[in-house]
Amino acid sequence: MTDFFTNPLxxxxxxxxxxxxxxxxxxxxxxxxxxxxxLGFIFIQQMNSYISPxxxxxxxxxxxxxxxxxxxxxxxxxxxxxxxxERERQTLNILLTTHLSPAKxxxxxxxTSLAFIFLLVVTSLPLYSFVxxxxxxxxxxxxxxxxxxxxxxxxxxxxxLFCSTWMKRTGVSTITAYGLSFxxxxxxxxxxxxxxxxxxxxYPEVYVDETVWNLLGIKLLAGMNPPYVLSEILGExxxxxxDWFMPVWAYFSIIYxxxxxxxxxxxxxxxxxxxxxxxxxxx
Amino acid sequence: MIRTENLTxxxxxxxxxxxxxxxxxxxKVFGFIGPNGAGKSTTMMILSTLLGPTSGxxxxxxxxxxxxxxxxxxxxxxxxxxxGVYDNLKATEYLDFYAGAxxxxxxxxxxxxxxxxxxxxxxxxxxxxVDSLSRGMKQRLGLARxxxxxxxxxxxxxxxxxLDPRARIEMRExxxxxxxxxxxxxxxxxxxPELAELCDDIGVIEKxxxxxxxxxxxxxxxxxGIAVMQLKTLDKLEETERILAASPLVKRLxxxxxxxxFHFTGNDSDKAGLLMKLVQEGIPVLHFGDSxxxxxxxxxxxxxxxxx
Ligand SMILES: Nc1ncnc2c1ncn2[C@@H]1O[C@H](COP(=O)(O)OP(=O)(O)O)[C@@H](O)[C@H]1O
Ligand SMILES: [Mg+2]
Numbered sequence: 001m002t003d004f005f006t007n008p009l010x011x012x013x014x015x016x017x018x019x020x021x022x023x024x025x026x027x028x029x030x031x032x033x034x035x036x037x038x039l040g041f042i043f044i045q046q047m048n049s050y051i052s053p054x055x056x057x058x059x060x061x062x063x064x065x066x067x068x069x070x071x072x073x074x075x076x077x078x079x080x081x082x083x084x085x086e087r088e089r090q091t092l093n094i095l096l097t098t099h100l101s102p103a104k105x106x107x108x109x110x111x112t113s114l115a116f117i118f119l120l121v122v123t124s125l126p127l128y129s130f131v132x133x134x135x136x137x138x139x140x141x142x143x144x145x146x147x148x149x150x151x152x153x154x155x156x157x158x159x160x161l162f163c164s165t166w167m168k169r170t171g172v173s174t175i176t177a178y179g180l181s182f183x184x185x186x187x188x189x190x191x192x193x194x195x196x197x198x199x200x201x202x203y204p205e206v207y208v209d210e211t212v213w214n215l216l217g218i219k220l221l222a223g224m225n226p227p228y229v230l231s232e233i234l235g236e237x238x239x240x241x242x243d244w245f246m247p248v249w250a251y252f253s254i255i256y257x258x259x260x261x262x263x264x265x266x267x268x269x270x271x272x273x274x275x276x277x278x279x280x281x282x283x
Numbered sequence: 284m285i286r287t288e289n290l291t292x293x294x295x296x297x298x299x300x301x302x303x304x305x306x307x308x309x310x311k312v313f314g315f316i317g318p319n320g321a322g323k324s325t326t327m328m329i330l331s332t333l334l335g336p337t338s339g340x341x342x343x344x345x346x347x348x349x350x351x352x353x354x355x356x357x358x359x360x361x362x363x364x365x366x367g368v369y370d371n372l373k374a375t376e377y378l379d380f381y382a383g384a385x386x387x388x389x390x391x392x393x394x395x396x397x398x399x400x401x402x403x404x405x406x407x408x409x410x411x412x413v414d415s416l417s418r419g420m421k422q423r424l425g426l427a428r429x430x431x432x433x434x435x436x437x438x439x440x441x442x443x444x445x446l447d448p449r450a451r452i453e454m455r456e457x458x459x460x461x462x463x464x465x466x467x468x469x470x471x472x473x474x475x476p477e478l479a480e481l482c483d484d485i486g487v488i489e490k491x492x493x494x495x496x497x498x499x500x501x502x503x504x505x506x507x508g509i510a511v512m513q514l515k516t517l518d519k520l521e522e523t524e525r526i527l528a529a530s531p532l533v534k535r536l537x538x539x540x541x542x543x544x545f546h547f548t549g550n551d552s553d554k555a556g557l558l559m560k561l562v563q564e565g566i567p568v569l570h571f572g573d574s575x576x577x578x579x580x581x582x583x584x585x586x587x588x589x590x591x
Contacts, residue, residue: 008383016371089367094428097331097361098384099353274335274349 009108030120060137061234075153076177079113079160081170102271114157144233144249155256156181158263165267188225213240223251284309284467290339292325299325300491312462314482315471322491323471327438331361360429364440368413377413385432399427419450437468513574515542517567
């Protein structure tokens with residue numbers, strides 16, 4: 001943590017980011033919009049029906065879904081320019097001749113590019129506490145939701161960072177990062193459904209009704225699908241009921257955590273200006 | 284201080300650098316000269332550990348640029364031909380960032396930064412935002428930036444390109460200061476006059492081949508036996524031109540109005556002979572000698588015929 005405040009890259013990026021009034025405008029606007037949506041829904045609900053505070057989790061679910069959508073939308077883009085932006089500004093080469101190692105540059109970049117979105121999530125926590133008054137949600141669920149958000153933010157951030165190191169241009173890198181994130185969020189679900197139905201069609205005598213979804217391979221695929229995991233955390237259940245050998249959020253966090261680590265390590269490797277091959281290294 | 288052995292770099296089929304052998308002593312200022320696309324930046328990037336050579340070796344202060352890049356980075360300051368600055372940072376913060384990137388302790392930084400800004404004549408711009416600086420100032424700030432860790436070796440890629448004459452002179456004065464501080468400097472350029480008085484040695488590179496290397500005088504005369512001469516007379520211009528044109532040793536005669544400039548392919552006694560002839564013919568010679576102040580001519584003379 002002491003490293004956090006002395007790391008020159010982090011200090012510099014924070015200076016740059018929080019010096020522009022834009023940052024605060026975005027933050028204010030974001031909270032305003034979230035709050036407005038929330039109040040609007042409460043208002044509509046109260047008009048339509050008599051609601052009993054105490055077991056109404058609808059608001060919570062809605063807030064979580066909106067925020068998750070926002071994370072999917074912002075997180076990949078925030079880091080997709082981290083390295084390619086330096087390259088385009090022609091500052092990357094200078095950076096690479098300093099004592100900052102590629103790994104340190106990558107780590108600092110992921111921290112600084114995701115700091116802002118974490119700030120958005122943290123500042124919106126009061127909205128959740130407001131919603132919790134309506135009940136139907138336990139503090140554990142709120143914590144799990146935060147964990148889920150963090151895992152997603154880090155993973156999307158790593159995807160963006162990897163693309164940013166890999167591709168020369170920020171534009172291309174942003175599009176690729178969105179594409180890959182889209183695959184994780186929507187694609188895994190589609191593949192899951194497709195495979196399940198395919199197997200069921202092929203062996204209709206073996207897998208009568210729902211059993212096919214509990215095949216290990218199929219199940220593991222479902223656990224990689226963020227919307228499914230989100231629904232499990234919120235207790236809303238979309239899709240077939242699966243029996244899990246471990247909490248699905250834990251499985252999800254491990255998979256996405258490992259994926260993030262691989263992407264970050266890959267970025268650090270790609271960033272090295274002169275990559276010696278193993279053969280040359282052994283010599 | 285800097286040595287390259289058969290340094291070669293290919294970009295696909297393009298041979299950007301062929302078997303480059305350089306040896307630059309400690310405290311020397313080496314001018315690296317060649318037209319655009321000759322391979323100067325490529326060489327400098329390899330020396331700065333930013334690019335891997337296809338084959339060959341390079342050493343900076345005894346460290347291998349491939350095997351010991353960290354040590355090389357410690358002793359080397361590199362200024363690319365084009366570089367950007369961060370917006371939203373002040374000049375001091377800009378330098379502070381790089382000082383941090385070289386692990387220089389906080390306590391030493393403010394003095395160091397003040398000294399560096401003083402060295403590059405930017406003390407009055409300490410609190411200005413870097414993107415508001417003029418190109419010449421940015422270039423000088425960039426120079427200060429590569430000095431934060433007081434490296435022994437400086438690699439400056441076309442530091443004066445795109446600068447107006449005044450900014451060029453300022454840059455040159457700073458480089459002279461650095462030379463007197465005993466730094467080993469490699470400086471590249473495709474336009475030469477600015478390097479003439481600065482460099483101890485020059486190397487001329489064209490299409491990836493080093494075609495001449497040595498002190499300014501050696502390079503111009505020895506390598507190809509070509510000297511660029513200048514002749515100034517009081518009057519009798521037509522007659523002078525006739526005599527010069529008649530000499531088989533005079534090539535590329537250029538009448539500049541006030542004086543003549545030509546390539547001379549003979550040795551010293553041939554030169555004396557030519558002067559004697561001019562005087563015998565009654566030409567009032569004002570000046571007769573090597574044109575040293577204009578390296579561009581030297582360069583043209585040397586690169587003549589290379590590459591076709
Ligand atoms: N990344 C690259 N990919 C392909 N060719 C390159 C690359 N960088 C430079 N070149 C080519 O290598 C040659 C030498 O370039 P460079 O070293 O930049 O020349 P100089 O700095 O002397 O003008 C040029 O022909 C250039 O087009
Ligand atoms: Mg160049």
